Amino acid sequence: MVKAILFDLDGTLADTDPLHLLAWREVLRPYGLTVDPAFYRERISGRLNPEIVRDLLGLEGEEAESLIAAKEARFRELAQGLKPLPGLPEFLERIREKGLSWGVVTNAPKENAHHVLKALGLKPPLLILAEEVGRGKPDPLPYRVALERLGVAPEEALAFEDSPSGVRSAVGAGIPTYALLTGHGVEALLEAGAKGVFRDFREALSLL
Structure with a gap:
């Protein structure tokens, strides 16, 4: 579950x-x-x-x-006037309705991460910055720290990534991972371990 x-x-x-x-x-x-x-x-x-x-x-x-x-x-x-990926607001609303925990795990520098989140109007309950945990993706550590802080097992989580490096990080932590086709090809993402790929979060709503 x-x-x-x-x-x-x-x-x-x-x-x-x-x-x-x-x-x-x-x-x-x-x-x-x-x-x-x-x-x-x-x-x-x-x-x-x-x-x-x-x-x-x-x-x-x-x-x-x-x-x-x-x-x-x-x-x-x-990065002014950023827009969330299509379907993300509905996806986050589904998370809220189901009472699920959520968080962001990123290699982005702290100032950038806060800038992008503010531009998108998002306040994740959990923000894991690679620079603060000591190792970045593709190392699994950032995702392992996220699981620990949320108190969930890897199989109780889903991860969403867009790069082979990020997919390897989440999969390395044991998390079932899906990839967004914003920058990399299907083959590279599946080879990295993604369970499936989506163009945006409208296609991912069926997972919840």
Whole structure:
């Protein structure tokens, strides 16, 4: 029996990936990198910022932090007037009606997470930030912490993700996981362990 629903944030509650892509494109252009959708999907999506800049540019320390800060500030400038993914308000209402617990589990930096949630008008009862638990997705730790705080077993939860990295994190914690097709292909998401894929939450309502 399902007792809790856990959501990723970016690309899951709202289709923010195009804005992240644009922000990364702007800050990486001076380094000679071209960020197109395929590059974003393969090298950036679902990863923690320090890993991204270390992998792409070999940067660490203050220079890395400065680049990340510039990218995230640009993202917040772009992320105005965000809209929830279609069907999300109805899905959250169904959660409320059934008395289920819910929360958000994200690799997003704290300031970004609060910015996006505020823009969407959402106040999740539980917010798990990878940077605060010590390890980010695809490591299962963020989801394990969420389960522990909600007091539910993995099989009593459902997770919704949009990237192979996120799916691997939730599945690694033992949670049945579904994926949204906002940025990645069906095959990659199923290979990562997703039980099924949906275009948006209108299609997912049948799960509750």
